[in-house]
Amino acid sequence: MKYLLLKHYRGAPKGVNDHPMDTWSPQEVSDHIQYMDDFAKRLQSTGEYVDGQALSPEGAFVRYDGEGRPPVVDGPFPETKDLIAGWMVIDVESWERAVELAGELSAAPGKDGKPIHEWLEVRPFLTAPPTITE
Template sequence: MAKYVLLKHYRGAPAPENDVPMDRWTPEELTAHVQYMEDFAKRIEATGEYVDSQALSTQGTFVRSGGEGRPPVTDGPFAETKDLIAGWMIIDVESYDRALELAAELSEAPGAGGKPIREWLELRPFLTAGHPATE
């Protein structure tokens, strides 16, 4: 088994298959989108492939070491930016091909008008001791 994280990016710009940005979806469209992801997680939990997931706030802070004293802090990211991480899901699967299959299925979540948004999801393997994170 190999663990992967699926990173869901919020894009203020339209997705290729759905020309309505998420911040303009109706409450019903947003509810349907979230329900699709919850149902997906429940289904792969039953197969033992689901590990965890979480949606993230659009508010955040950038922090880095400033040497001594309080670290420098900058507001951001902001929902108005072109791209920010909106959430993640961790899966534990038998193969890279299975990870791709699940990512593609999750990409089909509905958006505006109930149409699949076919959003890009970033798929990253976890680094493990002694094993490179390449396929």
């Protein structure tokens, strides 16, 4: 089963990730990225990694307005001003394994090398219902 892990940055509960990335040293940023790269490589070796990518903080919400001019809204932030900083697709045997891996990825180091306890949204891919044939 494939799952999408969405990396939420900001908007976490008070006391979680109190050190925004713009306060990190260049080495702390490098260590954080290296952790995620090592995590992905380990999952590649087990066949559980599908794909992943960091996302730029720029973006917007766009939707069809019925008149040919889609409105563009400040974004890519939901009402909470969360930023989806990146994503990873994994292919694992169970929901429990997806949650286990998301918890591990949430421990990526941040300021002072401490785990940032980043919020990750775990979403299963929608699959087609089974087809009944007679």
